Amino acid sequence: MPALDYPPPLQRMIAQIRALPGLGPRSAERLVLWLMQDGGRIEPLVDGLRDLSARVHSCDQCGFFIQRGDECVLCHSSKRNHQLICVVEQAADVLRLERSGAFTGVYHVLGGKLSPLDNITPEDLRIQPLMERVEAQKVEEVILAVGSDVEGEATASYLSDLLRAQGVAASRLAQGMPAGGGLDHVDELTLYQALQGRRRM
Numbered sequence: 001m002p003a004l005d006y007p008p009p010l011q012r013m014i015a016q017i018r019a020l021p022g023l024g025p026r027s028a029e030r031l032v033l034w035l036m037q038d039g040g041r042i043e044p045l046v047d048g049l050r051d052l053s054a055r056v057h058s059c060d061q062c063g064f065f066i067q068r069g070d071e072c073v074l075c076h077s078s079k080r081n082h083q084l085i086c087v088v089e090q091a092a093d094v095l096r097l098e099r100s101g102a103f104t105g106v107y108h109v110l111g112g113k114l115s116p117l118d119n120i121t122p123e124d125l126r127i128q129p130l131m132e133r134v135e136a137q138k139v140e141e142v143i144l145a146v147g148s149d150v151e152g153e154a155t156a157s158y159l160s161d162l163l164r165a166q167g168v169a170a171s172r173l174a175q176g177m178p179a180g181g182g183l184d185h186v187d188e189l190t191l192y193q194a195l196q197g198r199r200r201m
Contacts, residue, residue, distance in 0.1 A: 010032065010036070013032050014028050014029050014032045015028075017031055017032055054068075055067055055068050056068070058091070058109070059072040059074070059075060061075045061129075061133065062074055062075050062094075062106060062107050062108055062109060063091060063107075063108060063109025063110075063111065063126055064091050064094050064107060064109060065091055074094070074106055074107060075106060079104070080104055080105060080106050081104050081105045081106070082105070082106055082137050082139075083105075083137065083138065083139050083140040083141070084104075084105030084106070084139070084140065084141050084142075084143070085105060085106055085107070085108050085130070085133065085134065085137075085139055085141075085142045085143070086103055086105055086106070086107050086108070086142075086143040086145050087107075087108045087110060087130065087142060087143065087144050087145060087146065087159065088107060088108070088109055088110065088145050088146065089109075089110055089111075089112060089113050089146050089147065089152070089155075090109065090111070090112070091109050093109070093145065094107045094109065097145065103143075105143075108126070108129075108130050108133065109126065110125045110126050110127065110130070110146070110155070111124075111125055111126050112124065112125055113125070113146055113147065113151040113152050113154075113155040114151055114154045114155045114158060115151045115154075122158065125155075127158075127159070127162070130142075130159075131162060131166070134163065134166060134168055135166065139168055140168070140169065141168070141169045141170070141171060142159070142163055142168060142169070142170050142171075143170075143171050143172075143173065144156040144159055144160065144170060144171065144172050144173070145173045148175050148193070156172055160172075174197045175190070175193040175194070175197060176190060176191075176193045176194025176195075176197050176198075
């Protein structure tokens with residue numbers, strides 16, 4: 001007698017949901033079963049995903065999301081400093097920086113970071129378009145706002161070498177103590193970076 005399991009379409013959907021970041025097998029199963037409990041939950045999700053696929057894409061220049069047929073408000077704004085580019089790993093990072101209100105330049109989304117272990121090389125990222133923008137826009141400075149993990153540091157180092165060869169200034173976001181935090185909650189690396197990046201008051 002064969003072991004009881006979900007019907008194949010349900011198994012395939014669980015496998016699809018499980019492939020999403022941050023979801024394990026149990027979470028994927030619970031999510032799909034929740035969708036199945038009420039037939040009215042599936043169609044709006046399907047319609048939303050279809051609409052998203054048809055109407056939203058990445059800006060060819062900066063890599064942030066735009067609606068098809070619309071101009072990118074970041075790239076085409078006359079109020080932004082086009083000689084200052086902030087490089088980020090993912091499109092969501094643009095919103096994080098933009099919500100701070102501290103940056104008035106333009107952005108460039110790499111689409112990830114260098115990771116030899118995951119076979120992510122410079123050709124897999126939007127590095128060539130960045131270098132073309134730097135030259136075409138006569139950029140004065142590129143801010144590297146990538147992560148401070150090993151892959152982020154490797155990416156920042158690689159990009160700064162390329163930019164230096166073109167005579168363009170490259171800077172890195174300051175790293176160190178979080179606002180509102182005390183020394184008792186900070187690790188040694190963060191303390192080291194905070195000391196190295198200190199500034200006069």
